[in-house]
Amino acid sequence: MKDKNVIQVEDLSKLFGDFAAVNQISFQVKSGEIFGFLGANGAGKTTAMKMLIGISSPTSGTATVAGFDVYKEAESIKKNIGYMSQKFALYDDLTIKENITFFGGIYGLSKKQIDRKRCELVDELGLQEVANSLVSSLPLGWKQKLAFSVSLLHDPKIVFLDEPTGGVDPITRRQFWEMIYKAAHNGTTIFVTTHYMDEAEYCDRVSIMVNGKIEALDTPKKLKAHYKTDTMNDVFLKLARG
């Protein structure tokens, strides 16, 4: 039973002084699931995510990610997950190839593996012509797609995506999500936060945080039925307002 849950969180809290940024949240994420982690700015999403990816220690509660304990085995967590955020993904002043080589090295891949993956990646994304150009010359959508691929270089069990499609045009956004579907289909668990409520619909299950607590957790279909709305956007509005 336990191995099926790649993320297991129980009563996890993070306090800053008196203020509970994350207030006793509990949930599980199954292997291969696309899990949407939603909430308004300041609801505690980012704080919670930081605890799960091993860069922030919780105040109380328990959590395991990829089977590792967030308190004691944070380093192992970092080795077994991929991470990509809107704010930073790749180095602008390195070329595409150099970025892939660099991150491959950081994730501990052998030179042979890196070379192979690099070729695969460049081919898959159709970047042959620009492979030796600086990442800064790529349009935003390409950068994000490349960053996502790079986060998967070491075949992690889970990938954490922090608002990965902000500002990207609608076509590329969907191509991005098709890449996510493919990765999930291949067994990678996807943990994603987003401001685009329509993207919430793509997830297998969605959790919504309000003021540090998880106020809703279910499939998009069931949430819409429960709150008697047509869209996830309206579910969110009802929850956040109330």
Place this chain on the structure above:
Amino acid sequence: MGISVSNITKSYGKVTALSDISFDVKPGELFGLIGPDGAGKTTLFRILTTLLIADKGQATVAGYDVLKEYKSIRNSVGYMPGRFSLYQDLTVEENLNFFATIFGTTIEENYDLVKDIYVQIEPFKTRRAGKLSGGMKQKLALSCALIHKPKVLFLDEPTTGVDPVSRKEFWEMLKRLQKKDITILVSTPYMDEAALCDRIALIQDGKILQIDTPNAIVRHFPKPLYNISANDMYGLIESLTNHEHTYSIFPFGEFVHYTDKRDLMDREGLKDYLESQGLTDIHIEKTQPTIEDTFMELAK
């Protein structure tokens, strides 16, 4: 007192930010500029607020030419650039006072214009702007842009990075402002906000794809559109991508939006094909194209 743009072109070195842009905004209209990052929205705003000079083309704002009469424009427009530029270390009240003063007016004089918005942040008026939440900063920035009763209001991505609740409230405020005779030009990457404008221009890579009212613009979608769902989204996408008659497929929430290459779509045939690919629970039904569908089709 509207906006008129004719054949505006602007490049930065080798990159063309805007390419032959033309459109008009009628006085008192709420006009949306819809497009993703890099479409050229901010460049266009900076040209219209006289902060940048276009390489080619002309534009007038409130009847004044952006090149020759820029001073008059700067006296009579309200501008909210991205990142709601406020003075972080001044309080809410001090910020508002400052902007009122440099425009030669006072908070009291035009208070009725900003009242709806300002009352929501008034309880925090002695708090430093840097310590406000995103939604509150947004409201403050809007108030500061309005306090001198501008004829034209330029809002550059005012809802980016703000939670959906605040976004909704913001647009409600804009609608109320419209009634007070202010021409508003808003840019946003969120397609669902486009529906709230009087008219919209879809823009990508420096070019305008289409201009019309939100209702009419979806009529530019060339083909019938279908919602398709099945038990496995990924399998569905894969199957349809490999299908010989597929013209376009895009995931849309729990459905896939599908258009067929042929004029007459064969629903049964498609269902059979999908079942042969191992999919079950298949639903196919016609649906109305949204602004986003139209955008993607025009942007191809």
Place this chain on the structure above:
Amino acid sequence: MKRFVGFVRKEFYHIFRDKRSLFILFGMPIAQILLFGFAITNEINNVNIAILDQANDVTSKEIINKIAASKHFSIVDIIQKESSIESIFKKGKVKAVLQFENNFGNNLIKEKQANVQVLTDATDPNMANTISNYISAILKKYQQELNKNTTIDYQIVPQSRMVYNAELKSVYMFVPGVMTVILMLVSAMMTSISITREKEQGTMEILLVSPLKPFQVIIGKVFPYIFLSVINAIVIVLLSIFVFNVPVNGSLFLLGIESVLFIITSLALGILISTISATQQTAMMISLMGLMLPTILLSGFIFPISSMPLPLQVISNIIPAKWFIIIVKGIMLKGIGIGFIFKETAILVLMTLLFIGISVKKYKIRLE
């Protein structure tokens, strides 16, 4: 280990692709070594001195020739009367005056001893000491040669007097220098940072799209710093008078006016820097590297300009601090009036107008 290597390689890429860091890593050290190497020297060369030869005899002329031949000194004036000494020091043309008493030669032969007055401008006490010592050395050498072939022990006695700073207090030199550096630092750096901060925050955009005229924005930014700098200047002067007993022999009022002038010069420089900087970091770097460092090294604050190689001496002329230090030292230590520092004042005024002119031209009423 492999990860570490990969990481280090990436760091090298960053460094070599960033022009700014390349400049800091290679350009600056070279520039600094050259600058320090040439500018810092304890030697003195080509120091301007004047001679008052009241004896006009063979011996005095011989000594004068020896001095003229020395690379350390450059005789630029021969004065005729004692009363001219004060004004020549006030003009700042010479750093020392050699005065041969009447009957120098006769005294030497008859009394076996003659005196030479060595008057040194001690507003720069270190240099004054060195000058005095070098002159004494030349005199001693001449004396040795005289005594070589005789059994008589002739004595040429240098009587050294430090003018303006009898006790050779180094604080006399530091106070004007520190005042200059602080005024320049606060005014130029703070102004440039304040303006570029507005640009960085994005609020400059809004200011531009408003009825505020560009010059109003600039004057408004600069105004608080004029006040603060004036207060700074007053505090420094008060401290130096009451704590360090540095005299103010000249007019306090004149000192005040000249200080305000220099403050405005520095502010204008700050505005100029802000027009070429996009970020606060750049403004700070330019202020520190391009302004502070040359000011400290080349303004004559610590290291005498006359001892530097010619190119550096020429460059020192474009540093406003150099002229202000001359003015401050002159007013405080020498007690001179506007007449003697007219040239320096005019130069500062011209520089100010130039900086303001360029800034106005470069100030962008648009964003690019």
